[in-house]
Amino acid sequence: MKVESYWSHTFLPELIRPDGVIFDFGTNNGGFCKLVPAGYGFRAGSVLGSKTVAAGQRVCVSQSARSKAPDSTPQLKSGKVLINALS
Amino acid sequence: MHYLDTGARPVDVDAITLADAVALAPAERIELVKMDIEGEEVPVLWDASPEIPCEDRSQLTVEFHDFLDAASKPGIRAVIDKLRGLGFFTIRFSWHTYGDVLFVNRRWEPLSLRQRADLTVVHKSMEVVSVGSRIESECVNDLTR
Numbered sequence: 477m478k479v480e481s482y483w484s485h486t487f488l489p490e491l492i493r494p495d496g497v498i499f500d501f502g503t504n505n506g507g508f509c510k511l512v513p514a515g516y517g518f519r520a521g522s523v524l525g526s527k528t529v530a531a532g533q534r535v536c537v538s539q540s541a542r543s544k545a546p547d548s549t550p551q552l553k554s555g556k557v558l559i560n561a562l563s
Numbered sequence: 564m565h566y567l568d569t570g571a572r573p574v575d576v577d578a579i580t581l582a583d584a585v586a587l588a589p590a591e592r593i594e595l596v597k598m599d600i601e602g603e604e605v606p607v608l609w610d611a612s613p614e615i616p617c618e619d620r621s622q623l624t625v626e627f628h629d630f631l632d633a634a635s636k637p638g639i640r641a642v643i644d645k646l647r648g649l650g651f652f653t654i655r656f657s658w659h660t661y662g663d664v665l666f667v668n669r670r671w672e673p674l675s676l677r678q679r680a681d682l683t684v685v686h687k688s689m690e691v692v693s694v695g696s697r698i699e700s701e702c703v704n705d706l707t708r
Contacts, residue, residue, distance in 0.1 A: 477674075477678050477681055477682060479682065481656070481663070483626075484599070484626040484657065484662045484663040485597050485599065485624040485625075485626060485663065486624060486654075486656045486663050486665050487595055487597070487622050487624045487665060488622060488665070488667065488672075488682075491594070491621055491622060491667070491671075491672045492594040492595055492621065492622070493594060496593075496594030496595070496621075497593055497594055498593075498594060498595040498596075498597065499593055499595070499596045499597070500597045501596065501597065501598040501599070501600055501607075502597075502598060502599035502600040502601065504599070508597050508599075509597075518594070518595075
């Protein structure tokens with residue numbers, strides 16, 4: 477069974493479906509959320525707990541999760557980081 | 564760009580719960596949750612256990628921060644026990660801390676005895692140390708093409 481590890485995060489990529497969704501809680505500089513989905517074609521959503529760190533994020537697009545109606549929930553796309561939240 | 568770099572500026576973001584965040588993909592099965600939230604993993608996972616049902620999470624890869632705060636170990640062990648009780652097979656890839664723990668949902672991914680042995684014996688001891696740099700370099704190459 478294939479095992480991958482990005483820094484201190486080990487996971488089993490073979491168990492992730494091609495159209496699967498990854499959530500990255502604690503994105504920091506976006507490494508996991510940029511690199512792992514890009515390598516496998518997975519879709520990833522990013523959740524960042526720090527406004528200060530979020531301020532320096534080029535990869536994150538700040539969106540208001542609560543202001544979105546259910547039918548306009550951001551659609552996750554491959555390699556894209558969609559939200560900064562959970563502060 | 565890092566937050567310490569010049570040019571960083573403050574922005575306002577909404578506070579949402581774990582359930583709110585996961586609800587952003589309401590029709591999806593969450594295949595992987597990566598969590599690295601600087602020591603807040605224990606309260607988040609403990610409090611959010613009803614929001615982490617067995618039905619729709621496949622894997623969680625969590626960096627617990629007992630390497631920064633040894634006093635957090637009892638809480639970490641309690642969370643791990645709780646997730647085991649919720650049906651997750653647990654592998655601690657880190658040797659001396661809980662800095663790299665993988666939870667695999669047995670309901671979605673019923674790993675065989677051989678696969679579990681392979682993970683805990685072969686990969687933990689022999690291979691994990693080498694793959695991190697490979698995936699990173701490959702993906703960086705893809706991004707820069």
